[in-house]
Amino acid sequence: MQTVPNHQVDNLQIEDDRTGLSVECLKRAFLDNLFYVQGKFPKIATKNDYYMALAYTVRDRLLQRWINTAVIYTDRASRTVSYLSAEFLMGPHLGNNLVNLGIYDQVKQAVSELGLDLEDLLEQEEEPGLGNGGLGRLAACYLDSMATLEIPSLGYGIRYEFGIFDQDIRDGWQVEITDKWLHCGNPWEIARPEWAIYVRLGGHTEAYTDERGRYRVRWIPFQVIKGVPHDTPLLGYKTNTANTLRLWTAEAPESFDFAAFNSGDYLGAVQEKMVSENLSKVLYPNDDSSQGKRLRLAQQIFFVSCSLQDMIRIVFGQNVPLEKFHEKFVVQLNDTHPAIAVAELMRLLIDEHDMGWDQAWSITQKSLAYTNHTLLPEALERWPISLFGELLPRHLEIIYEINYHFLEEVKAKFPADSDRLRRMSLIDESGEKYVRMAHLACVGSHSINGVAALHTKLLQQDVLRDFYQMYPEKFNNKTNGVTPRRFIVLSNPRLTNLISSKIGDNWVKNLKDLKHLEAFVDDPEFCSQWRSIKSAIKQDLVAYIQKQNGITVNPDSIFDIQAKRFHEYKRQHLNALHIITLYNRIKANPDIDITPRTFIFGGKAAPGYYMAKLIIKLINSIGDVVNNDPDVRDRLKVVFLKNYSVKFAQRVYPAADLSEQISMAGKEASGTGNMKFALNGALTIGTLDGANVEIREEVGEENFFIFGLTAPEVYALKARGYRPLDYYHSNRELKAVIDRIASGHFSHGDTKLFKPLLDSLLYRDEYLLFADYQAYIDCQDYVSQVYRDRDRWTRMSILNVARMGKFSSDRSIHDYCQDIWNIQSVPIELGECIQAKE
Ligand code: Z57
Structure with a gap:
């Protein structure tokens, strides 16, 4: 094997332009890649050209570490x-790589000195x-x-x-x-x-x-x-x-x-x-x-x-x-x-x-x-x-x-x-x-x-x-567990900076360190910063919703979000029953004092899953009526954000006040969205299902809104013989909700449209929506009451984040390594082991 003499490498400035991390070097490399890889120059370059040039600039920096890693793994x-x-x-890879390389700010400055906006380029990535x-x-x-x-x-x-399909919403249908x-x-x-x-x-x-x-x-x-x-x-x-x-x-x-x-x-x-x-x-x-x-x-x-x-x-x-x-x-x-x-x-x-x-x-x-x-x-x-x-x-x-x-x-x-x-x-x-x-x-x-x-x-x-x-x-x-790099540092820079200003930045690798935030929970200055950050992020989502859906949202309302695949066991339709319950209360008493809420949904349905698609249609139909009913004023809004994806999730988690984790107990293996919401300061309303149980254990039961049957109670009820019709007949609000849908109120008078969904609830209700309905409504009423005490809510939000350390995927992987894989870490030094081959 012959190696390129070092002086030759120096002359070509390969090292610096392909590995250097300074703003000057990043700028030079970026323009170089625009020219030599994309074959463009600034005057004619599109946004995508700039994205590609930046991606290659970052990739060069990864390659040095990648090859080093491969050499060491192979040798040993x-x-x-x-x-x-x-x-x-x-x-998306670009933002995450900037965070993990530790050059987010340098790159932001480098591209801005070239008259570009980093956020803009990040948006380009498919x-x-x-x-x-x-x-x-x-x-x-x-x-x-x-x-x-x-x-x-x-x-x-x-x-x-072809990866997962893109979801469009036409006439309320996926x-x-x-x-x-x-x-x-x-x-x-x-x-x-x-x-x-x-x-x-x-x-x-x-x-x-x-x-x-x-x-x-x-x-x-x-x-x-x-x-x-x-x-x-x-x-x-x-x-x-x-x-x-x-x-x-x-x-x-x-x-x-x-x-x-x-x-x-x-x-x-x-x-x-x-x-x-x-x-x-x-x-x-x-x-x-x-x-x-x-x-x-x-x-x-x-x-x-x-x-x-x-x-x-x-x-x-x-x-x-x-x-x-x-x-x-x-x-x-x-x-x-x-x-x-x-x-x-x-x-x-x-x-x-x-x-x-x-x-x-x-x-x-x-x-x-x-x-x-x-x-x-x-x-x-x-x-x-x-x-x-x-x-x-x-x-x-x-x-x-x-x-x-x-x-x-x-x-x-x-x-x-x-x-x-x-x-x-x-x-x-x-x-x-x-x-x-x-x-x-x-x-x-x-x-x-x-x-x-x-x-x-x-x-x-x-x-x-x-x-x-x-x-x-x-x-x-x-x-x-979930990675705090993508789901806090990258997606929520404002919260990241506030946290790091108080407890340093060790928590990014050692998420249990978030515990130290508890020391500030009685600090009024900190609490007010916490609250204004959430508020600013909500404002961003308001603008996005205005642009995407043309719906004007009240930024002071509770942002009540359910984002996940559509599936009957996840019970997005239970959430819908709550919306209609509030709507009915307003219609019965237009001056009723209700804590304003914005219900936000995101998620795809499997193309062949008819009932899940009908639930999407129902939510959009409720939105059409509720969002435009003058009686409602700006107290309730229903927003379906189409084409939920990782990119999109990063925008949504930080803006949530309330996270909906309402699967029938015993059906959701774990859930991971529940963790991402709580890590971003949302409070959870949830059943005792999957990892909700452990989240509640960690954050404290007083900081978690629990409701509904437990898994053993679900089995017992089913064994006894569950009769959803009994609940329908004995619960006035529930009956009014179902009757409202059946009447065609949300379907321009069409009483057939949602019949398959209503029949499945009235005569089977495999996922026990009716059995959990009253508990859910009571719990939501309690949420609305707590939200009015803004200091209390903020305190609960801080304590949720401070106590979520267990749910880092670093902890999960550490446990896999110890208990299943029997494997140790292999630290990589950035040495001189890369040599160009003849
Ligand atoms: C899938 O996303 C999950 C389970 C499956 O069997 C298939 Br197929 C796809 C989900 C569970 O529903 C979640 O509860 C769990 O958090 C996630 O896998 C990761 O474990």
């Missing part, structure tokens, strides 16, 4: 977390919407925390060409528009075609005896797909660690040697090439529900196989024997979407690398760990055996064999319990046969965790009860 063959997830909802909601965003927060804690890690997923996030190019990624990997699909298997007389299986696929990795550097906060997000794009293998796979059907195979690209075309837009589509299973095996083969390549590249795979890598499965990894790792070890079953099984179990994210039965993935066997014939054989060994184990532990065998089998044989992915994940992993204390407890008692009895030692809880 560092133990590495491999986070497998079908979704990564990263949000965010990679490669996720639906909580699960994908959690993965992104965890990657930020792993880099910040200097934990070697790789995020593995799919580079969907309309989906394709998201072309790549249309201007993506300055944050580097394609690595030289590390492409091939994945087989379909075909059949053949048994044979190898030269040593052993029974072996050969898989002759129908189709082969090429996976090309695209890498994005992810920098930790004020560290030199830059880890990698590696996303796979599916391509047709142009010159693939089909003979090597003994494929007879050449033309069929060529035709299938066109189908290849479809694999990474689009993200399935369902959150918390599984559709059982063939293409989705193909996506799963595609990214899992690419990732596992990539890890094996890395193992060999670092001269680690394959028998030590589990020492080099720990593989976290983000829900069951990558659970096929259990069978695929077995296949790779046995069929491709000649390992025996027992050793392969031991390595597989030691490597894999599974996170469950849901208690909803419709979200548990099951694949019809026929579909599974057609696409993955070899994996089905391996799963049958795993199942055989597993059921023997169950029999040994629980003799003569055939019902248990039936319940626990990896194959559901109650009707049409299915592969149960959660069972596969449980059996093939050494750790099974839930995402909040209550959720883990319910998994153990209910959904995964048999597995808990079989393997109690595998179960553990890891309560979710």
Whole structure:
């Protein structure tokens, strides 16, 4: 290897212009990138050109740290977390990288000296919407925390060409528009075609005896797909660690040697090439529900196989024997979407690398760990055996064999319990046969965790009860967390500055330090600053709403916000029933003294989820009436902010007074929006569900608005036989609300429009809105009363923030490292280890 002599580098000023952090250097680099990368000069440059030039300027600074990190990880063959997830909802990169590099202010000054506004350029970024909601965003927060804690890690997923759809609202209905996030190019990624990997699909298997007389299986696929990795550097906060997000794009293998796979059907195979690209075309837009589509299973095996083969390549590249795979890598499965990894790792070890079953099984179990994210039965993935066997014939054989060994184990532990065998089998044989992915994940992993204390407890008692009895030692809880870098420092600079002016800035890395704010809760000056910051942020949102929705909002009203995916279990319609209750009170008594409120909603519905879309329509319809009724004056406003996204969430959380976390108890695994709101000084109205339980425990029950049935009360009520009609007939306000909707008041007299929704409430009410209605209304009345005591509210808000330290994703990741991953940090020095190759 020949290296470029140092003086030559100095002459070219490469070091300074690509790595320097001073304002002067940033300006020079920015203009240089505008000229040499974008091919533009200031006179003709568009805003997007400027954004791109700035993005490349920042990327150069990341690359130095990224390559350093890679060199050190490779030299030391560092133990590495491999986070497998079908979704990564990263949000815009530019602002986050500025924060983590610690150059936000310098860059702001640099661009402003060039006559540009940084906020303007940040707005330009099209965010990679490669996720639906909580699960994908959690993965992104965890990657930020792993880099910040200097934990070697790789995020593995799919580079969907179309991410989550853009949501438009037309006539109150959701309309989906394709998201072309790549249309201007993506300055944050580097394609690595030289590390492409091939994945087989379909075909059949053949048994044979190898030269040593052993029974072996050969898989002759129908189709082969090429996976090309695209890498994005992810920098930790004020560290030199830059880890990698590696996303796979599916391509047709142009010159693939089909003979090597003994494929007879050449033309069929060529035709299938066109189908290849479809694999990474689009993200399935369902959150918390599984559709059982063939293409989705193909996506799963595609990214899992690419990732596992990539890890094996890395193992060999670092001269680690394959028998030590589990020492080099720990593989976290983000829900069951990558659970096929259990069978695929077995296949790779046995069929491709000649390992025996027992050793392969031991390595597989030691490597894999599974996170469950849901208690909803419709979200548990099951694949019809026929579909599974057609696409993955070899994996089905391996799963049958795993199942055989597993059921023997169950029999040994629980003799003569055939019902248990039936319940626990990896194959559901109650009707049409299915592969149960959660069972596969449980059996093939050494750790099974839930995402909040209550959720883990319910998994153990209910959904995964048999597995808990079989393997109690595998179960553990890891309560979710969120990154304070993106969700406070970047999104709420005013609050960040106020906090840091009082307690310094250690809290950004040590969120428990927010505790020190409690010392200022009786300081009137501090409280008044706290209040005026919230007020100023609300004012910004007022302007945004005016521009976006043309609705004039009272900035002194309670900003009551529910922002999350639309789903019946999350009960946005319960919120709607409250709005109508207040509206009815005003209509009955126009002079009634009501604490003014602005109800703000944001969130998408799965395109095929009719009821969720009808709830969006209902909210918009209520808004049309309430916002324009002169009796209401400026006491109530209903705002639906379209196209909720990470970018948008960053704008919304800081402006909230009240956070709505009102799922039916026992349904929301954790929730993470609840944490982001509370961290930004909103108070929560919520049920005892998911992480709400722990948030309330931390902030103190006097600083949290709790209402509604608990999970055990929900089960008991359902067991007794729940009759929603009884509540309707016995509760005058509730009846008036339902009758108001039924009368066509919000639908121009159309009494049919909302009938499916009303019928579902009156005759089923699966999520117990009617049972919780009165408790919710009483609690909201109490919220309105507390809000009038502004000093009290401010005090509660400060105490919420001061006591939210537990919910940093740094704490979550620290616990994963200790309890599941057994991994240590690897600090990165910015040394002289980068040398240009000849
Ligand atoms: C998803 O966003 C979540 C669970 C799922 O099974 C799927 Br699929 C998607 C969410 C839960 O609903 C939230 O309660 C949880 O906070 C989040 O995952 C992260 O754990």
